[in-house]
Amino acid sequence: MSLEPLVFERAAPNLTPEIERDLSGLVSGMRTAADTFDVPRFCSCDAEFHRKIAVLANNHRLAKTLESILSQLLVYGTLGRRPDSRKELVDGAEQHRRILAGLATGNPSIARAVFVTETLKHWNDNFQLGLQQHELAQPALVAEVQPTPVSAQRKEKRGK
Numbered sequence: 349m350s351l352e353p354l355v356f357e358r359a360a361p362n363l364t365p366e367i368e369r370d371l372s373g374l375v376s377g378m379r380t381a382a383d384t385f386d387v388p389r390f391c392s393c394d395a396e397f398h399r400k401i402a403v404l405a406n407n408h409r410l411a412k413t414l415e416s417i418l419s420q421l422l423v424y425g426t427l428g429r430r431p432d433s434r435k436e437l438v439d440g441a442e443q444h445r446r447i448l449a450g451l452a453t454g455n456p457s458i459a460r461a462v463f464v465t466e467t468l469k470h471w472n473d474n475f476q477l478g479l480q481q482h483e484l485a486q487p488a489l490v491a492e493v494q495p496t497p498v499s500a501q502r503k504e505k506r507g508k
Contacts (some may be wrong), residue, residue: 350396351410351413351414352414352463352467353460353463353464354399354405354410354460355402355405355410355411355414355458356401356405356447356450356451356456356460356462356463357407357456357459357460358404358405358406358407358410358456359401359402359404359405359451359459360450360451360453360454360455360456360458360459360460361454361456362405362406363404363449363451363452364402365402366450367400368448368451368452368491370400371400371401371448372398372448372453373396374383374393374394374400374443374444375397375431375444375448376394377389377392377393377436377444378390378393378394378397378414378441378444379438379442379445381393381441382434382437382438383435383438385434385437387437390437390440390441394440395418395446396397396443397419398414399411399415399418401451402414402415439470439473440470443466443467443470446462446465446466447462447463447467449462450462450463450466451463475478
């Protein structure tokens with residue numbers, strides 16, 4: 349929860365109509381999977397939705413970090429789900445529709461706020477966590493730096 353709001357904030361200005369259509373298709377896939385109670389398909393669409401947005405944030409390190417924990421989050425969500433949780437899946441698809449609408453504004457602050465609000469509501473409703481927004485840690489992100497080519501480093505050393 350510390351990293352993904354940053355992803356949505358950074359991704360919002362980069363959303364293209366093509367990627368928005370792809371994300372909307374994934375949300376539709378989640379809704380169809382929810383209607384038929386196809387949990388594996390729902391999880392697959394959910395994971396791909398978050399992967400695409402992480403890539404859209406244009407920070408390889410951040411996307412790689414989120415990818416490494418995404419599968420763990422999906423396992424937690426699946427194991428914590430009640431057996432009769434079709435309604436949770438339907439609600440989850442609607443939650444992703446609202447998150448996409450926030451992202452589609454192109455406004456980083458709105459995209460972040462919608463993601464945080466929707467995700468806290470989902471966690472609190474489905475896992476009885478009682479989290480409040482002020483309890484969330486603020487992420488610190490180190491910007492990606494392009495490595496200096498070895499030849500440039502050598503020239504720099506000679507010049508000193």
